Amino acid sequence: MPKANPQDKAKPEFLASLLAAMFQDIRVATPIRILQSATYIKNSLDQVPPPYRYGLKICPLLANLVSLVMFGRPIQSLKDCHVPRLIATLQKTPILEGYCKLVRTLGLISLYDTTGTGRPS
Amino acid sequence: MTLSQPASTLTPSVIVECEYLVIGSGAGGSVAARELARAGHDVLVLEEGPLANTAEFGETSLSNLTRKLYRNGGIQPFLGKPTIGFGEGSCVGGSTVVNGGLIWRTPERFLDHWKTRKQIHGYGTDDLTPHFEKIEQALGVQHHTFPDTTNLDSQALENGCNALGWKIVPVPRALNGCVQANQCGAGCPSGGKQSMLVSYLPDAVSHGARIFHGARVTQLHQSRGNITHVSAQIDDDGGTRQLKITPRFVILAAGAIQTPFLIRKSGIKSVAGNRLEFHINLRFAATFREPINAQQGTIFTTQVQEFIDDDLLIMATNYRPSYVAAALAHFDNTTLQRFMDNQDHGGLFVAQVRPDCTAQISTRFGKNPVVKYQLSKQDIIKIRDAMEKTAELLFASGATEIYLPIQNSASIATLDGVRDVVRKLSPKALQMISVHAMASCAMGIEENSAVDTNGKVLGVDNLFVCDASVLPSNIGESPQGTIMAIAHEIIDRHLQQ
Structure with a gap:
């Protein structure tokens, strides 16, 4: 796995694949909505201030895993990565659990999103 | 009249002078700005977040509004077991834009506690009632x-x-014409909820206050017991630029987390932020x-x-x-x-x-x-x-x-x-x-308090705190009404001196 690089930004394509794995049973999760969700998550994570990002440097392996989720190393690096297994690994790690929940929560907000008029976004 | 201008329109090479600098435009800052402007003073308000308007609240998706209106896009953890997600407005109008518009009077048991246990006088029922009446009338509380x-x-x-x-x-x-859009947490699309964005702030501007958004105050500079100038940072398409403001008085109203952070970061009071109370x-x-x-x-x-x-x-x-x-x-x-x-x-x-x-x-x-x-x-x-x-x-x-x-x-x-x-x-x-944090710079009479009962930061003559930070304790209810009433009291006392 690549080393964590906090300067890298999450890529919507990577997050889309992550979300697709997380939301595959939800009927509203169309490919377009998943990509919209991924873009939303990417933009949201871009606003997370550095302390929380740097606070994730727990150990090299976990940092690498988090880097994959939070900062989206090039998607080519993920060819051999089994996304559901990655999620499962992250979710079993207490200190990272909150960030997995965050990704899922943000994705769900976006998947079920509407405008102020009640129309789907 | 435009409510607020982008801070990038201020010329960074020029020092901005003002009589009062209000940092933050939420429930506390808006009261300060309005009351000082109404009293004929020169008021400059700096808000870190963006300006949004009522029409935008109806046309934009909830997720994008969340990202725009909340600090860090709604991602602000209280770290602990478990981690708590804290939602705080960061926009012109502050958290009043994203809350339920609840204006409760301070519960009696806390007013009694402040008076009898904390020896804080002047914040009892008789003292705050006139402020609540004024607020309720201005906001159409019903x-x-x-x-x-x-x-x-x-x-x-x-x-x-x-x-x-x-x-x-x-x-x-x-309220003034709620259409029940069920979107209080992401900006009211009808303008029915009387947030500061559609009430106190326009009134402040009509009395001469100037509001600039998109400027984050980074440092309060102190010399011989006075704030001499304030540094702010503006991020826009032109990159990051610095702004220098030289106010006569500073009213700090950046919320229960940012206010003590700024006081401590500026080396003014190390006790600020040691005890943050929340729901x-x-x-x-x-x-x-x-x-x-x-x-x-x-x-x-x-x-x-x-x-x-x-x-x-x-x-x-x-x-x-x-x-x-x-x-x-x-x-x-x-x-x-x-x-x-x-x-x-x-x-x-x-x-x-x-x-x-x-x-x-x-x-x-x-x-x-x-x-x-x-x-x-x-x-x-x-x-x-x-x-x-x-x-x-x-x-x-x-x-x-x-x-x-x-x-x-x-x-x-x-x-x-x-x-x-x-x-x-x-x-x-x-x-x-x-979604409620308070009392992080609780006013008090002890020497180790950050703020005295007039809202003045101890040891600094021209720095006042006027937001949820100064509440003497957690009040157990939505705090907007109490924040506003105490802000009225602090500004009244200041103007009388």
């Missing part, structure tokens, strides 16, 4: 009236309370026998106050599919989809707990605060109790299934089932959020 076919989630709670003999009261809200919100979803169409209504119209002296309040909350999804994110997809398939029978509810524990704000991690907390044993008891009481009420209100804010729990159809799960719960599995 008990919400609504058609019988709407707000059935709040009405269900009322039925449950009647069955159990519990106390439930109508809520006082700042915990536990969100419950429930499915009812009959359709309640919870989306047709507003945030809530009634509040269960049977246990207010035990630090527990229960109420409905905004019901939109994306809010439901966020509240149920800790359930698996099948459970979530099952709830969504039956949405018109569903409702979202909140148990608000006033914990005994406090949080600490750290300045050691660069330019942003880090907040840490730890639940006490008593808090766990309170949370368990809150869950059981809320479940009891929901079943009495006609709920057939309840979804608890506990990781890996399933929907539960009986009160005994809830009690069993609650008894076994691990605190780490709790799903909690918070």
